Amino acid sequence: MLGGTEFVGRALTDHALQRGWEVTAFHRGRHAPPPGVRAVHGDRTAPGGLDALAEAGEWDLVVDTWSGAPTAVRDTARLLADRAGHYTYVSSRSVYAYPAPVGMAEDGPLVEGSPDADATAYAEDKRGGELAATAAFGDRALLVRAGLILGPYENVGRLPWWLNRTARGGPTLAPGPRDLALQYIDVRDLAAWTLDAALAGLGGPYNAVSPLGHATMGSFLEACAAVTGGRAELRWTDPEVIAAAGVEPWTELPVWLPPGELYDFMVGGDISKALAAGLKCRPVEETVADTWAWLQSLDGPPPHRPDRPAKGIDPGREAALLGL
Numbered sequence: 001m002l003g004g005t006e007f008v009g010r011a012l013t014d015h016a017l018q019r020g021w022e023v024t025a026f027h028r029g030r031h032a033p034p035p036g037v038r039a040v041h042g043d044r045t046a047p048g049g050l051d052a053l054a055e056a057g058e059w060d061l062v063v064d065t066w067s068g069a070p071t072a073v074r075d076t077a078r079l080l081a082d083r084a085g086h087y088t089y090v091s092s093r094s095v096y097a098y099p100a101p102v103g104m105a106e107d108g109p110l111v112e113g114s115p116d117a118d119a120t121a122y123a124e125d126k127r128g129g130e131l132a133a134t135a136a137f138g139d140r141a142l143l144v145r146a147g148l149i150l151g152p153y154e155n156v157g158r159l160p161w162w163l164n165r166t167a168r169g170g171p172t173l174a175p176g177p178r179d180l181a182l183q184y185i186d187v188r189d190l191a192a193w194t195l196d197a198a199l200a201g202l203g204g205p206y207n208a209v210s211p212l213g214h215a216t217m218g219s220f221l222e223a224c225a226a227v228t229g230g231r232a233e234l235r236w237t238d239p240e241v242i243a244a245a246g247v248e249p250w251t252e253l254p255v256w257l258p259p260g261e262l263y264d265f266m267v268g269g270d271i272s273k274a275l276a277a278g279l280k281c282r283p284v285e286e287t288v289a290d291t292w293a294w295l296q297s298l299d300g301p302p303p304h305r306p307d308r309p310a311k312g313i314d315p316g317r318e319a320a321l322l323g324l
Contacts, residue, residue: 002064005031007155009065011191044072058083061198065090069119070128077136088142088198089133094123102268106205139203147209151187152294155303157311158254166224169231175256176236181213183267186287193279207269215284223288245321252313
């Protein structure tokens with residue numbers, strides 16, 4: 001595991017340990033990996049940062065969740081090309097060129113990227129990482145193009161914000177329409193499928209996200225309200241009203257996008273290839289309940305990536321929009 005201590009990397013590490021696999025986590029040492037993991041420390045962005053990995057051994061599988069400069073993937077993949085059997089790079093559906101029609105598969109047009117680039121923008125960085133992994137490992141490189149990822153250990157703040165908001169109770173802005181289809185993946189389902197696919201030696205790109213409509217805004221927010229005590233009064237609000245108030249989708253109202261071009265791009269991916277390769281997605285109620293249980297187990301606030309903005313609408317703005 002390159003990383004292996006936070007959110008997606010943590011879920012992958014946990015699942016590998018549950019399978020009885022021997023796991024090495026190469027990371028910077030800022031967060032402790034789960035018990036039973038062999039830790040090797042280094043900073044992929046620093047000169048000589050891979051030195052410790054150069055002497056660390058050989059592996060059947062490598063999983064890389066890097067989202068910064070593609071050169072970090074390039075240098076690591078080159079170093080491991082003759083010492084690892086397979087390389088999985090957890091990428092993103094953001095690598096597709098915008099806009100994209102609903103139902104686009106893995107052969108859709110992509111953004112430009114380079115394995116030799118420094119960090120530029122998220123989509124281009126992820127595409128550069130894909131190219132770097134493929135250049136070193138060829139058809140032994142699996143490119144997992146995940147979409148919206150939710151679940152325990154989330155360090156981006158989307159589902160945790162909604163859970164904390166519904167736990168406060170009272171009139172709660174619920175962005176509509178209620179039957180708006182969502183497309184996301186539970187981090188544990190992503191981890192389980194990724195390890196299965198890597199073990200099977202799959203290569204090339206796969207869209208790894210739930211079927212469109214696996215959940216809706218209604219089932220998602222109702223699950224949040226129910227698991228946090230049922231004190232939230234969901235007030236469904238039309239997208240036009242939200243837009244007129246200047247409230248930002250995705251950031252002020254996490255997970256939600258109004259119907260339109262951006263919505264089609266973000267939640268309209270064809271996942272038939274991953275489904276044929278065994279992808280299974282648990283009910284949204286289970287994702288919500290397990291994330292709430294994790295939040296309640298913490299001594300303080302949930303972790304938050306410093307490179308991602310805080311999520312959620314200000315209570316005063318929410319109350320004003322609801323006419324309170």
